[in-house]
Amino acid sequence: MIVAIANQKGGVGKTTTAVNLASALALRGKQTLLIDLDPQANSTLAYVGRESLERSLYDTMADESCALSQVICESTQKGLWVAPSRISLAKLEARLVGELDAHFRLKDRIDPVLERFSHVVIDCPPALGLLTVNALVAATHILIPIQSSYFALEGTDDLLETIERVRARANPSLQLLGVLVTMHDKRTSLARDIREQIADVFGAKVFNTVISKSVRLEESPAYRESIFSFAPNSTGAADYYSLCEEVMARV
Ligand code: ATP
Numbered sequence: 001m002i003v004a005i006a007n008q009k010g011g012v013g014k015t016t017t018a019v020n021l022a023s024a025l026a027l028r029g030k031q032t033l034l035i036d037l038d039p040q041a042n043s044t045l046a047y048v049g050r051e052s053l054e055r056s057l058y059d060t061m062a063d064e065s066c067a068l069s070q071v072i073c074e075s076t077q078k079g080l081w082v083a084p085s086r087i088s089l090a091k092l093e094a095r096l097v098g099e100l101d102a103h104f105r106l107k108d109r110i111d112p113v114l115e116r117f118s119h120v121v122i123d124c125p126p127a128l129g130l131l132t133v134n135a136l137v138a139a140t141h142i143l144i145p146i147q148s149s150y151f152a153l154e155g156t157d158d159l160l161e162t163i164e165r166v167r168a169r170a171n172p173s174l175q176l177l178g179v180l181v182t183m184h185d186k187r188t189s190l191a192r193d194i195r196e197q198i199a200d201v202f203g204a205k206v207f208n209t210v211i212s213k214s215v216r217l218e219e220s221p222a223y224r225e226s227i228f229s230f231a232p233n234s235t236g237a238a239d240y241y242s243l244c245e246e247v248m249a250r251v
C-alpha cells in the first residue's frame with residue numbers, strides 16, 4: 001500500500017496523520033516508509049534531527065543519478081524509515097519545467113524500494129501543484145483528512161477533480177481509501193453537524209474512527225516522537241491506533 005495523505009487546505013491534520021499512521025503501521029510490524037513531500041518538512045522533523053540530514057527528496061527528484069534509497073534515513077522508531085524533505089523541495093516545480101516525466105518522478109523513484117517496504121505513507125503539502133500530483137501518481141490509495149470546522153468541505157471539489165484527472169491520465173487504479181475527520185470536539189453540536197455533512201458527501205468512505213482534538217497530539221512532534229511513545233495512553237494514541245486498524249482492514 002502506498003497511501004498519499006492529501007488535502008490542499010492548510011492545517012487540517014495531514015502531517016499529524018501521516019506521522020502517526022506511519023508509526024502505528026511500524027508498531028504493527030510493517031516495514032514502513034514515511035515520505036515527506038512538503039517543503040515545510042514538518043513530518044521529517046518529527047523523526048529526524050535537522051543536523052543529520054545530508055540529502056533530501058529534492059536531490060532524488062531533481063537528479064536521476066540519485067536513488068531514493070540514498071536519501072532514506074532511519075527514524076527514532078524501529079521499522080520506520082523517512083524520506084526527508086527540506087525547504088529546497090519548494091524549488092522542484094521550477095526545476096522540472098519542461099521535463100516530460102515531471103509528474104512521474106516520485107513514482108519512478110519509489111518503484112525500486114518497494115521490495116523493502118510493504119507500506120508507504122506520503123505527507124503532501126497544502127497545495128494541488130506538482131508535488132501533490134507526484135504523490136497521487138505514485139500512490140495506490142489516497143486518504144483525505146478533513147478538519148472538523150465550519151469550512152470543512154471547502155475546496156474538496158477541487159481535490160476530487162484533481163484525483164479524477166490523475167486517474168484519467170496517469171494512475172487509473174488510484175483508490176480513495178477514506179476520509180478522516182480530524183480535530184473533532186464531540187462536545188459541540190457544530191462538530192456533530194459537520195460530521196453529518198461530511199458523511200452526506202462521502203458516505204461509507206468516511207472512517208468510523210474520528211480523531212479528537214488533543215493537546216498531546218499537538219505536543220508530540222516537538223519531542224521528536226510519535227503519539228505512541230510520547231503519550232501511549234492518550235486519546236490521540238487510541239484514535240490513531242484505531243485508524244491504523246481500519247486502514248489495514250480496508251486494503
Ligand atoms: P499543513 O497544511 O501546513 O501541512 P497539516 O494539514 O499537515 O498542515 P498538521 O500540521 O498535522 O496539519 O496540523 C495543524 C496543527 O494542528 C498543528 O499544530 C498540529 O499539531 C495541530 N493538530 C493536528 N491534529 C490535532 C488534533 N487532533 N488535536 C489538536 N491539535 C491537532
Ligand code: MG
Pocket residue numbers: 014015016038042123124125
Ligand atoms: Mg503538513
